[in-house]
Amino acid sequence: MLRSMYSGISGLRGFQTKLDVIGNNIANVNTVGFKKGRVMFQDILSQNVQGAGAPTAGGKGGTNPTQIGLGASIASIDTVFSAGSPMTTNLPTDLSIEGDGFFMVSPDEGATIYYTRAGNFTRDAEGYLVNSQGMKLMNTDPAAIQISQNDGVVSYSIGKDGVITTVDETGALDSTNTIGVMTFNNPGGLKKIGNNLYENTVNAGANDGDPMTPVTPADAKVSIIAGQLEMSNVDLSEEFTEMIVAQRGFQANSRIITTSDTVLEELVNLKR
Template sequence: MLRSMYSGISGMRGFQTKLDVIGNNIANVNTVGFKKGRVMFQDILSQNVQGAGAPTDGGKGGTNPTQIGLGASIASIDTVFSAGSPMTTNLPTDLSIEGDAFFMVSPDEGATIYYTRAGNFTRDAQGFLVNSQGMKLMNTDPAPIQINQADGIVSYSIGKDGVVTTVDDTGALASDNTIGVMTFNNPSGLKKIGNNLYENTVNAGARDDDPMTPATPADARISIIAGQLEMSNVDLSEEFTEMIVAQRGFQANSRIITTSDTVLEELVNLKR
């Protein structure tokens, strides 16, 4: 009887975690570059009541093992890196990536590099392309990309190949900056650190096993689209459906506990 109660508790814990993840997904439905999470379950060890029996020649057939499951646990909480819907903004510093790669941002040259799919960049007072936290967008060196009007630049554009083309006040063109990107064998191995940023881990599998060496968009076989943002990949209809499943699963597991308690009460009342 106690086994069923503990199984119900394990199920409630799992579905509570699932609801937590769903809530976070829904809260970030409009977050630029956000990637949703999903919860995967697995069963816990089973108690063996009877082992399997082998068939005998000309005699009895084989028998299957008899086991009682002991509940469920969380197998993993994965980050799903499917593409989000594009949103056109027509702002030249808004960038999105078509393909599997990440922008590289850092507080400054030589500092720790972080990765993001959120391309809502702006130019600061010194002409650096920065995100909402002031992290600078890196080029292929890697060094911060700077478009400084003090150098006589009057206009600029960013191509699909990530090349930043500038025009100075004499009409001369310059293309000496290319946006650097990073690819990973296992993007789900990246660690979320908040603010739409990811950190490399030992299981992400960075390009050339070097998380500090960027690739060009051409080498990474991706395109960078200026004037467009990648929105969250959260699908509200899917999340609300999963919320119903999680809610009913939680309720069903709580009913296991109340039913087991009722049976235990009947056993206690046998003494009367």
């Protein structure tokens, strides 16, 4: 069977995957804190028809190897952690991180930790800062952050250093709560688990090697901006351009298969 047909099939599979990733990016163009994906290709092992030849002293020069490529495959599907555009909401519990870092949220008081760039938090009935799945935002202890009126709190504010300052009914200030953040040497090593959440992996490289212990925004060299959300980093013009490239690549590989089929048909019809 012609090698070109199998090469064309590998190209179809690759560009189909690329279109899947582009479609997911476009679907999440308005998702808070979403980070787009990109597909990288690599060639498949080539078939050696003839090996390289070394030059001979006073004789012939060297010859290069003769190889036939066998198609393409997916090298990686990367998550691009460039910053998304900020959107001002003026809601005190909407938070964004300016710099490389992640909020830490937990469904079970810190026993399990997930990471997110989506800062659309709200206060629940008990005063805890929670995301849309009810997971609680962690401070630097780490423990769930609670701003409860039952404790006499009448107002609060969140500074760029992540410090939450509360004012009680007597006018006394309290600044003992600080939002915890986590940084990673390789954010691309995090695993997406849906709902704008990431999970630590062995290749993420958590700060100080401990993915459970947050640091202050000052130590992480980031700023917490209250009243603002980080939106998706998807650029529609770029995605539609990549879609056109993927579509043409898919069509070109389809043409390879149909051309190979025509050649095979001619071979079959040689003897009639």
